[in-house]
Amino acid sequence: MDTFPSVYSDDPTLAALIRHVGGLLGVIAALVLAALMLLTCVDVLGRYLFNHPLPGGVELTELGMGALIFTSLPLVTLRRQHVRIDLFEVVPAGWRAGQHLVLDALAALCMAVIGWRLWLKAIDMAQAGETTGTLHLPVYPLVYYMAVMTFAATALMILFAWEDVRGKAAAPAEAEVFS
Amino acid sequence: MNEALIGFAVMLALGFARLPIAFAMGLVGVAGFAFKVSWAAAFAMTGSVTYETGLAYGFSIIPLFILMGNLVTRAGLSEQLYTASYAFLGHRKGGMAMSTIVACGGFSAICGSSIATAATMAKVAIPSMRRFGYSDALASGSVAAGGTLGILIPPSIIMVIYGILTGQNIGKLFIAGLLPGVLAILCYLVAVSATVHFDPKSGPRGPRMPWPERMIALKEVWGVLALFALVLGGIYGGVFTPTEAAGIGAGGAFIFALVRKGWSWRLYREILVESAATTAMIFSILIGALLFANFVNMTAMPAELVAFTDRFSAYPLLVIAAICLIYVLLGCVLESMSMMLLTVPLFYPVVAHLGFDLVWFGIIVVVAIEISLISPPVGLNVFVLRSVLTDIPTRTIFMGVMPFFAVDVVRLGILVAFPVISLYLTQFVK
Numbered sequence: 001m002d003t004f005p006s007v008y009s010d011d012p013t014l015a016a017l018i019r020h021v022g023g024l025l026g027v028i029a030a031l032v033l034a035a036l037m038l039l040t041c042v043d044v045l046g047r048y049l050f051n052h053p054l055p056g057g058v059e060l061t062e063l064g065m066g067a068l069i070f071t072s073l074p075l076v077t078l079r080r081q082h083v084r085i086d087l088f089e090v091v092p093a094g095w096r097a098g099q100h101l102v103l104d105a106l107a108a109l110c111m112a113v114i115g116w117r118l119w120l121k122a123i124d125m126a127q128a129g130e131t132t133g134t135l136h137l138p139v140y141p142l143v144y145y146m147a148v149m150t151f152a153a154t155a156l157m158i159l160f161a162w163e164d165v166r167g168k169a170a171a172p173a174e175a176e177v178f179s
Numbered sequence: 180m181n182e183a184l185i186g187f188a189v190m191l192a193l194g195f196a197r198l199p200i201a202f203a204m205g206l207v208g209v210a211g212f213a214f215k216v217s218w219a220a221a222f223a224m225t226g227s228v229t230y231e232t233g234l235a236y237g238f239s240i241i242p243l244f245i246l247m248g249n250l251v252t253r254a255g256l257s258e259q260l261y262t263a264s265y266a267f268l269g270h271r272k273g274g275m276a277m278s279t280i281v282a283c284g285g286f287s288a289i290c291g292s293s294i295a296t297a298a299t300m301a302k303v304a305i306p307s308m309r310r311f312g313y314s315d316a317l318a319s320g321s322v323a324a325g326g327t328l329g330i331l332i333p334p335s336i337i338m339v340i341y342g343i344l345t346g347q348n349i350g351k352l353f354i355a356g357l358l359p360g361v362l363a364i365l366c367y368l369v370a371v372s373a374t375v376h377f378d379p380k381s382g383p384r385g386p387r388m389p390w391p392e393r394m395i396a397l398k399e400v401w402g403v404l405a406l407f408a409l410v411l412g413g414i415y416g417g418v419f420t421p422t423e424a425a426g427i428g429a430g431g432a433f434i435f436a437l438v439r440k441g442w443s444w445r446l447y448r449e450i451l452v453e454s455a456a457t458t459a460m461i462f463s464i465l466i467g468a469l470l471f472a473n474f475v476n477m478t479a480m481p482a483e484l485v486a487f488t489d490r491f492s493a494y495p496l497l498v499i500a501a502i503c504l505i506y507v508l509l510g511c512v513l514e515s516m517s518m519m520l521l522t523v524p525l526f527y528p529v530v531a532h533l534g535f536d537l538v539w540f541g542i543i544v545v546v547a548i549e550i551s552l553i554s555p556p557v558g559l560n561v562f563v564l565r566s567v568l569t570d571i572p573t574r575t576i577f578m579g580v581m582p583f584f585a586v587d588v589v590r591l592g593i594l595v596a597f598p599v600i601s602l603y604l605t606q607f608v609k
Binding site for chain 1: 209225462
């Protein structure tokens with residue numbers, strides 16, 4: 001889809017796969033965020049107009065937050081939008097490829113650990129049969145989803161690291177910053 | 180204390196080597212925690228921090244305010260704000276720069292981000308100021324400085340994060356930002372007057388608008404006022420919580436965008452995806468910072484810092500002054516959100532220990548961050564302008580920012596000296 005740069009790999013099948021998955025994740029994230037907005041509005045309007053808040057509004061929001069953040073994690077990784085300090089180059093130009101390799105590997109390691117812990121958490125929750133308080137929704141499928149999304153981001157980082165090795169990685173896009 | 184300092188040093192080194200700041204903080208946090216306790220505990224901590232931060236109801240305020248800001252940015256409200264303030268101020272010396280400041284203030288009332296405010300207003304205000312012969316320095320300086328109002332005038336993403344970190348009432352923080360926001364606008368207007376007083380050519384007068392035209396221009400900004408009144412009034416009157424206000428504000432902004440731009444799946448998908456990506460970026464940093472904070476809390480540093488500042492308890496304002504200085508200096512190298520996440524957990528126990536109000540301290544932190552956004556060498560707003568207006572050199576923008584920087588320092592002093600400016604309105608919050 002148009003919002004994403006088209007080339008992350010010179011393998012056309014892989015590039016197309018990444019593009020499609022990226023587009024799909026974007027649509028999921030967009031829908032979840034829109035749902036979060038509607039959820040709050042309906043909850044508050046219901047409370048004042050019909051004297052009846054949405055049952056389970058709070059827990060639906062909680063689940064939505066998990067889905068939103070972790071669906072967007074591979075997207076941010078894909079666009080290389082993680083915030084970096086871009087003040088100056090500390091590494092000499094000749095070592096740039098090695099630097100990128102190490103950085104991408106470290107980032108992949110961080111996300112792999114997060115994904116691993118979420119996966120274990122999901123197993124625990126499934127065994128304990130944990131559900132939300134009001135609607136009694138099981139939470140573990142969402143936690144599995146969050147783990148899978150984190151692993152997807154990890155895989156992207158490993159792909160970037162591989163491209164670094166071959167000296168083909170695009171320079172990281174200028175970090176988008178917010179405040 | 181030593182372990183924590185080594186942790187900070189390693190984290191900064193990784194950051195300067197360009198590891199994304201979220202991973203630098205998380206990596207050092209988990210490794211440090213493992214060093215102090217054990218790897219098993221560190222990994223367990225990683226899992227629970229990630230899970231609890233990711234699935235927290237209260238944190239939904241962040242994506243919803245981001246969405247609201249992105250919706251109003253795309254709805255084109257900035258033009259109307261600028262036209263309206265120009266109608267009233269344009270005929271004065273430096274009037275267009277003054278209009279820019281006021282319009283930035285108005286935009287800040289519906290957008291919680293300084294970067295977005297500066298980027299949006301730059302596209303509207305700078306071309307017209309240049310057309311009327313304003314100097315590039317004054318034109319870009321007023322937008323860069325006016326943009327910083329985004330995080331002071333509620334709603335404000337930075338204040339939300341501060342509130343979460345320190346356990347303060349976000350509604351009170353928002354309300355506390357109102358009067359300091361007005362003070363900031365007044366200070367910036369003084370800075371513009373001073374600039375055109377010393378260099379009259381930098382900001383010539385525009386034509387005077389007759390009153391009927393002024394009223395027409397004013398009527399166009401009703402949407403901004405309505406949205407602001409809805410969000411802030413709702414919080415102030417206790418109609419809904421700040422978290423709910425974010426959802427209602429986003430919903431209102433969505434209706435607004437629909438009325439003005441019509442329906443287009445492509446447009447709204449873009450806005451939603453953009454907001455979702457920003458959310459994930461902020462939460463990566465948030466989780467990283469929380470992991471790091473858990474490590475620092477395992478060391479003796481927080482207690483030693485409190486003990487150290489106890490020696491200055493006879494002059495508590497000295498400690499506040501030192502903290503402000505640290506913020507302005509750190510702001511020269513660190514992005515503002517990471518800076519706040521790293522330092523506030525350390526500083527706020529000290530500040531509370533010295534007997535200061537944490538809502539007031541929140542305003543002080545926000546204003547210090549505002550200053551860091553326009554101070555050389557890496558004032559972020561300046562770089563935002565550079566990316567929007569590629570033909571104005573960075574040097575020129577920094578020159579233009581200097582008068583605003585000067586009044587900012589004075590303003591910070593005023594707010595430190597008179598806490599009542601920040602706290603007066605908060606007593607009425609329900």
